[in-house]
Amino acid sequence: MNELEKIAEEIRNCRKCDLWKGRTKAVPGEGNPQAKLMIVGEAPGEKEDLEGRPFVGTAGKLLTKLLNDVGINRRDVFITNVVKCRPPGNRDPRQNEIRICSTYLDRQIKIIRPKMILALGRHSTSYFLSKIGKKSTSIMAIRTKIFTISINGMRVKVFPTLHPAAALYNPRLKSVLQSDFRKLSELLRVSLSERSIVDYFTL
């Protein structure tokens, strides 16, 4: 069992906050363990809770399409949430739930070592902003404004945008998301071009 699988197992057995009481299945996340792009949403919804997989509902379908449209295959990325169990009635995750559960996320990031994190929505963005001592205003104000965080000394760029679910309620936001994903794809291309300093060493 590799380290990511071990974390997934811990998440499935986790009882650190009360969310375990209402869950059907915990949702640790899935995807390429060496992904250059990690996608982090807020918390599982109803369908995710039933299947134990992230972004498999209607918002997930839109996410997959947005990725495909800019040439990113869902299998090449790692998708997860800040909170791994469904809050009852899809309510917002509480601060203590985020604080407790995000330790799993930090460990996942440390193992995967992505070049970039796509933060979907207000809660995911707020979590990453808090790592640099900043508070999120509105997601519309901060979307596409890339910032760099450090997790255990490892630097990762964070690209905030809307949660795809927002576009389901307000179709006008779909074009905003499409535009943001085009920008993400371009930034990822540039980011991937940053080689390790080791590549320049004399052997």
Add this chain to the structure above:
Amino acid sequence: MSVKFVFGDAREWRYIVQSLAALIDEACFTLSEEGLSLRALDPSRIAMVDLELPNTVFEEFECPEETKIGVDVEELNKILRRGKADERVEFEVSGGRLRVRILGKAIRSFSIPLIDVVGEELPRLRAEFNVKARLLSDTLKDAVKDAEMVSDSVKFEGLEDYLRLYSSSDRGEVETIFDRDSGALIEYDVIEPSTATYSISYLSDMLKKASSLSDVAMVEFSTDRPLALTFEIAGGGKLAYYLAPRMEV
């Protein structure tokens, strides 16, 4: 066997350790008769830090044989934040611990455990720099800060007559020119005009504390090659950072 060294300015040591903290969380110092050194990669492996402090930098230096000491940089930093410019600082390695004594009006002693740092042996970097500029570190820090207003990367252009830092995005464009007549550019040598782009996040962290170590920074680069950013430390030491370029693909 006891390893002991004394540095004349506690505040300068604080700057050195804070400069290391810009890139690494754990440090493995190598001590030998010649002095103290450290070479380490940041966890993302985009940058490297190279610290060399010959024994002449220290007021006292005792190290009978090569010794490696691993420390938690933040823990060491917390201790050194207690030191002032007119205080000396003494380090002693003994029994698996690092004892730090700040010698001022009173003698204050601190002790932290040594840690096992799994470091890799890093070979030397290929040094082929076509542009070399010695400039005031504060002005370089300002130029990087300005560039950060519109982008997360900055392009260094070393042309015959001037060094240009340029950044752009849909948020705007920012440029800083250092020419030979400007007071900030102290020495400038261009073997071949060169251009390379680097991450502002790294540059900004490197300059934040290291610019306190020295008023002057040496910037060296070549087209699409790493950038070397070196600060001299009084007494013959140096702190150098190496940063991988961003490549257009």
